[in-house]
Amino acid sequence: MSGLLVLDSVSAGYGPVPVLHGVSLSVETGSITAVVGANGAGKTTLLRTVIGQLKPAAGSIRFDGADLAATKVEDMVRRGIALVPEGRGVITELTVEENLRLGGLWRRDRAAAAALLARMYELFEPLDRRRKAPGHQLSGGERQMLALGRALMAGPRLLLLDEPSLGLAPRITAQILGLLRSLCDDTGLTVLLIEQNVRSALSVADDGVVLNLGSVVAARPAADLAADTDLRHTYLGF
Numbered sequence: 201m202s203g204l205l206v207l208d209s210v211s212a213g214y215g216p217v218p219v220l221h222g223v224s225l226s227v228e229t230g231s232i233t234a235v236v237g238a239n240g241a242g243k244t245t246l247l248r249t250v251i252g253q254l255k256p257a258a259g260s261i262r263f264d265g266a267d268l269a270a271t272k273v274e275d276m277v278r279r280g281i282a283l284v285p286e287g288r289g290v291i292t293e294l295t296v297e298e299n300l301r302l303g304g305l306w307r308r309d310r311a312a313a314a315a316l317l318a319r320m321y322e323l324f325e326p327l328d329r330r331r332k333a334p335g336h337q338l339s340g341g342e343r344q345m346l347a348l349g350r351a352l353m354a355g356p357r358l359l360l361l362d363e364p365s366l367g368l369a370p371r372i373t374a375q376i377l378g379l380l381r382s383l384c385d386d387t388g389l390t391v392l393l394i395e396q397n398v399r400s401a402l403s404v405a406d407d408g409v410v411l412n413l414g415s416v417v418a419a420r421p422a423a424d425l426a427a428d429t430d431l432r433h434t435y436l437g438f
């Protein structure tokens with residue numbers, strides 16, 4: 201497999217409790233890959249393993265051809281990988297602008313960070329109007345945009361997203377997924393998306409991976425998965 205992110209037969213879990221069993225998948229540059237599956241299928245565990253919070257018991261994870269095994273979580277962002285965790289990870293005591301600046305803190309190039317900040321306000325207009333507002337005053341949709349903006353401030357090549365639609369109205373979910381699609385198409389950003397909202401995820405993704413009890417049961421173009429009635433009924437509940 202030749203994707204930007206390639207997992208080969210990865211097994212991982214929590215201490216002696218195995219969760220992922222020999223997971224292989226490939227995420228192509230500039231694409232959105234959606235990982236879907238029932239509660240407890242191992243989707244979050246998969247992201248934690250990619251980002252290095254959990255070490256694989258077996259198998260390998262390669263990013264842009266290089267093994268990620270020795271990379272520490274805190275070095276992932278320098279390698280070009282950013283995570284937007286479930287629950288969003290916005291620091292609610294800080295303002296919108298402070299949260300965004302935090303995302304770009306590790307950059308030495310101040311001019312590039314300033315340009316990126318301006319770009320975030322263009323992308324996420326509601327945030328532009330609320331630059332000085334503390335995180336706790338934001339709506340759910342604004343917080344999700346801020347979490348996304350903060351991750352993008354690091355200039356990642358690969359963005360990992362855990363349940364971006366959680367708690368959001370369908371209209372806001374569609375807006376955020378649409379933004380992700382444009383970012384991939386316009387900038388070559390690559391996205392690995394975990395979603396409970398399977399229909400929305402498959403409608404915006406290029407590829408889909410179905411996880412069940414920690415194993416991949418299907419990996420195909422997202423449109424194919426969405427059209428597969430048997431698979432949808434068996435694993436995705438719609």
Ligand code: ATP
Nearest residue numbers: 214217219237238239240241242243244245246396
């Ligand atoms: P959900 O959508 O409910 O978050 P998921 O597909 O993301 O589901 P995971 O959160 O990865 O699934 O959980 C997979 C399995 O790992 C579950 O059986 C869960 O109980 C177990 N698990 C998750 N976190 C831990 C932990 N910290 N310690 C032990 N077991 C865990």
